[in-house]
Amino acid sequence: MKKFSIADIAGIIKAHERRATSDERRFFTGVSIDSRTTKAGDCFFAIPGENFDGHDYVADAFAKGAVCAIVNKNQVTSYEPPGTILTVDDTIKALGDFAREYRRQASFKVIAITGSAGKTTTRQIAYRALSRRFRVFQSPKNFNNNIGLPLTLLGADPDDQIVIAELGSNHPGEVAYLTGIAAPDVAVVINVHPAHLEGFGDLQMVAKEKLSIAEGLSKNGLLIINADMVKWLNYQLPVTNNQIMTFGKSDGSDYQARNIISDGSASRFTIDGTEVYLPLAGPGNVENALAAWAVCSQFGLTIDDFAQAVKTASPPPMRAELLKIGTLTVLNDCYNANPASMKNALHILSDLNSDGKRRTVFICGDMAELGVQAERFHTELGISIAQAKVQLLLTVGKFTKITAEAARTSAEYNLQIKCFEDTLSACNNLHEFIKDYDIILVKGSRTAGLEMAVEKLKELFS
Numbered sequence: 001m002k003k004f005s006i007a008d009i010a011g012i013i014k015a016h017e018r019r020a021t022s023d024e025r026r027f028f029t030g031v032s033i034d035s036r037t038t039k040a041g042d043c044f045f046a047i048p049g050e051n052f053d054g055h056d057y058v059a060d061a062f063a064k065g066a067v068c069a070i071v072n073k074n075q076v077t078s079y080e081p082p083g084t085i086l087t088v089d090d091t092i093k094a095l096g097d098f099a100r101e102y103r104r105q106a107s108f109k110v111i112a113i114t115g116s117a118g119k120t121t122t123r124q125i126a127y128r129a130l131s132r133r134f135r136v137f138q139s140p141k142n143f144n145n146n147i148g149l150p151l152t153l154l155g156a157d158p159d160d161q162i163v164i165a166e167l168g169s170n171h172p173g174e175v176a177y178l179t180g181i182a183a184p185d186v187a188v189v190i191n192v193h194p195a196h197l198e199g200f201g202d203l204q205m206v207a208k209e210k211l212s213i214a215e216g217l218s219k220n221g222l223l224i225i226n227a228d229m230v231k232w233l234n235y236q237l238p239v240t241n242n243q244i245m246t247f248g249k250s251d252g253s254d255y256q257a258r259n260i261i262s263d264g265s266a267s268r269f270t271i272d273g274t275e276v277y278l279p280l281a282g283p284g285n286v287e288n289a290l291a292a293w294a295v296c297s298q299f300g301l302t303i304d305d306f307a308q309a310v311k312t313a314s315p316p317p318m319r320a321e322l323l324k325i326g327t328l329t330v331l332n333d334c335y336n337a338n339p340a341s342m343k344n345a346l347h348i349l350s351d352l353n354s355d356g357k358r359r360t361v362f363i364c365g366d367m368a369e370l371g372v373q374a375e376r377f378h379t380e381l382g383i384s385i386a387q388a389k390v391q392l393l394l395t396v397g398k399f400t401k402i403t404a405e406a407a408r409t410s411a412e413y414n415l416q417i418k419c420f421e422d423t424l425s426a427c428n429n430l431h432e433f434i435k436d437y438d439i440i441l442v443k444g445s446r447t448a449g450l451e452m453a454v455e456k457l458k459e460l461f462s
Contacts (some may be wrong), residue, residue: 001027001029001030001031001102001152001155001156001157001158002014002029002157003027003028003183004027004029004043004068004102005026005027005048006026006027006028006043006068006084006086007026009043009068009086009098010086010369011026012097012098012347013070013086013088013094013098013449014088014097014100015070015085015086015087015088015094016073016086016088017084017085017086017183018081018084018085018086018087022332025310026067026084027040027041027067027290028041028042028067028068028383029041029443030042030043030064031043031044031045031046031095031098031154031155032044032061033046033047033053033054033067033095033147033151034054035057035058035060035061035064036060038060038061038064038065039065040064040066041065041066041067042061042064042065042066042067042068042225043066043067043068043069043070043258044058044061044062044066044068044069044070045070045072045091045094045095045142046058046069046071046072046075046091047091047092047095047147048072048087048091048092053456054091055071055072055075055360058071058079058081058085059079060079062081062082062083062088062387066083067084067209067436068083068084068085068086069081069083069084069085069086070085070086070087070088070091070094070095071085071087071088071089071091072088072089072090072091073087073088073089079288086265092146092147095146095147095150095151096146096149096150096177096181097152097212098150098154099149099150099153099181100180100181100183102153102154103153103181103182103183104183106153106156106158107158107161107448107449108137108156108161108162108163109162109185109186109299109431110153110162110163110165110182110183110184110185110186110218111126111160111162111163111165111184111186111187111188111295112165112166112167112178112182112186112188112190112213112216113126113164113165113166113167113187113188113190113291114166114167114168114169114187114188114190114210114213115188115189115190115192115210115226115291116190116191116192116193116194116195116206116338116340116341117190117191117193117195117212117284117336117338117341117344118144118190118191118284118285118287118288118291119142119144119166119167119168119190120166120316120319121280121285121288121316121319121320122188122288122289122291122292122317123138123139123165123166124138124316125288125289125292125295126164126292126295127164128310129292129296129301129306129309129310129311130162130164130295130296130299130301130307132301132305132308132309133299133300133301134161134230134299135157135160135161135162136160136161136162136163137151137152137155137156137157137160137162137163137166137191138152138163138164138165139152139163139164139166140152140155140163142166142168143165143166144165144166144168144176144178145168145178146174146177147267148166149165149166149167149178149181149182150181151182152165152166152386153157153165153182153218154400155431162299162320163348165182165184167179167182167213169196169209169210170196170198170199170201170369171196171199171200172200172205172208173209173212174209175209175210175212175213175217175404176212176213176215176261177217178216179212179213179214179215179217180215180216181216181225182216183216183217183218184213184214184216184217184218184221184310184364185217185218185220185221185222185439186218186221186222186224186295186298187213187214187216187221187222187223187224188213188223188224188225188291188294188295188393189210189211189213189223189224189225189226189229190226190287190288190291191226191229191287191340191398191453192206192207192226192229193206193332193338193339193340193341194338194339194340194370194373194377195338195339195340195369196369196401197369197370197371197372197373198369198370198371199371201371207229211225214242215450217242220242221242221243222242222243222244222245222297222298223242223243223244223245224244224245224246224247224291224294224360225244225245225246225247226246226247226248226287226291227246227248227250227253228248228249228250228253228287229248230246231261231297233445245294247290247291247293247294248287248290252293255290255293255294255297256290257269257271257276257286257290258270258271260283260286262282262283262286262351263351263354263402264281264322264348264351264352264353264354265279265281265322265352266278266279266280266281267280267282267283267285267286268284271290271293271303271306272303274303274304274307275307275308275417276293276303276307276310276311277307277311278308278310278311278313279311279312279313279314280313280314280315280320281315281320281322281331281348281351281352282320282344282345282347282348282351283344283347284320284340284341284344285315285320289310292306292310293306297338302375304372310327316335317332317335318331318333318334318335318336318428318451318454319333320330320344320345321350321385321455324418325457325458325461325462326436326462327424327436327437327461328434328436328437328438328439328440328457329346329352329358329438329439329440330439330440330442330454330457331348331349331352331439331440331442331443332442332451332454333345333348333441333442334365334442334443334444334448334451334454335446336446337365337367337368337443337444337445338367338370338445339367339370339377339380339381340441342367342381342384342443343384345443346362346384346385346388346390347388347391347443348441349362349390349439350387350388352439353439358437358438358439359392359435359437359438359439360388360389360390360391360392360438360439360440360441361390361391361392361393361394361433361434361438361439361440361441362385362392362393362394362440362441362443363394363396363402363426363440363441363442363443363450363453364381364385364389364393364394364400364403364441364443364444365376365395365396365397365423365443365444365445365447365448365450366394366396366398366399366400366444366445366447366448367381367399367444367445367447368402368445368446368447368448372410374399375399375402376399378399378402378403378406379402379403379406380406380412381403381406382402382403382404382405382406382407382408382409383406383407383410384413385410385411385415386406386411386415387410388408389413389417390407390417390441391416391417392413392415392416392417392418392433392438393407393415393417393418393432394417394418394419394420394426394433395418395419395420396420396422396423396425396426396444396450396453397420397421397422397444397448400419400444401419404417404419415432415450419431423448423449423450423452424452425451425452427452427456428434428451430453430457430460431460433458434460434461436461442454442459
């Protein structure tokens with residue numbers, strides 16, 4: 001980030017100051033929320049969390065060279081720092097307020113991406129293509145909440161031309177808050193699917209939440225939206241003074257993918273007559289790539305530029321990531337899960353065994369945060385598993401027992417099923433069930449921690 005005055009940030013976040021520093025240290029050159037990675041010249045924000053409280057590490061941050069710390073006013077101690085302490089009502093809100101002003105002063109353009117699935121993959125595809133021509137900064141990891149988004153904006157350097165950020169949400173109002181900070185020049189809604197229904201209630205509320213990204217658009221900003229989503233949801237586009245463009249498979253989309261051919265590991269399709277080869281698995285990634293192309297075209301890239309950029313793309317870790325582990329083929333898609341992404345993953349699994357010569361296995365974890373509709377969606381997942389002709393189903397968790405029963409009832413073939421209470425139990429028994437040359441899908445919500453199963457497979461078969 002650019003050099004910033006401590007006096008200026010105090011005014012922006014409406015802080016009270018405890019000063020114990022010399023004039024030459026009245027500026028900071030970075031922001032940190034983790035004392036382990038704090039660098040000399042940083043401003044440290046003491047953020048309270050579920051497992052750690054940044055207020056316990058203020059002294060450590062100053063020992064690492066921080067020149068300033070932002071703390072909650074009710075957690076000030078008698079500690080005498082070698083730098084400046086600024087006190088505020090809420091350090092998380094202060095971080096957002098500072099990021100909003102930093103973005104307002106910056107010259108870079110902001111691309112903000114939201115959706116029920118595919119945000120990170122879309123971001124990385126757009127970053128890959130735009131970086132061929134511009135200085136681009138993107139979210140580190142999936143920094144998409146009220147802490148991560150501000151850190152993304154504050155991480156950009158003064159000479160960066162474009163910042164690509166993700167906006168996530170699990171309750172109403174979160175996207176509106178985040179887009180107000182980001183003030184995007186281009187806002188993208190990739191899709192709307194049943195996800196976080198515990199917080200939203202129904203799909204229409206999910207759609208309303210995602211579309212609220214338009215509220216933060218800059219004066220001449222552009223909203224890019226999935227035309228297929230609008231069509232099947234029968235949802236009214238938001239009333240906005242900003243331009244709206246669409247992407248999708250539907251006729252009439254401003255950016256349309258045609259002639260889509262997918263196998264287990266890649267897809268080919270045409271955009272405006274140009275063939276695009278995408279080495280990412282599944283139909284969901286075609287949607288992600290098309291959204292990324294809609295963004296890139298706004299910055300002057302040609303479809304040939306884009307096709308060249310994506311032909312060597314690779315998936316983010318644990319998102320439809322194809323692994324060879326000894327004789328096994330493993331689709332590591334265990335970062336998260338909702339009903340739509342489960343169906344997409346099962347589609348990939350079927351494609352990977354298109355000749356039917358190998359056994360397909362699904363290590364399946366619960367889909368979290370589905371609220372009162374959890375049983376229904378886990379039942380539908382079981383039916384989809386049977387339709388995909390999965391031969392071995394290993395379930396992990398409470399709700400996937402419902403999935404297992406629905407799969408058992410629906411399967412008109414010999415489907416082997418074993419249910420486990422937790423991931424550790426499943427891992428301890430994998431050696432009894434997995435065989436050489438199996439094709440294995442590993443997928444569940446973050447709460448399942450199914451990456452442990454992938455590591456166990458590596459231990460057993462590498």
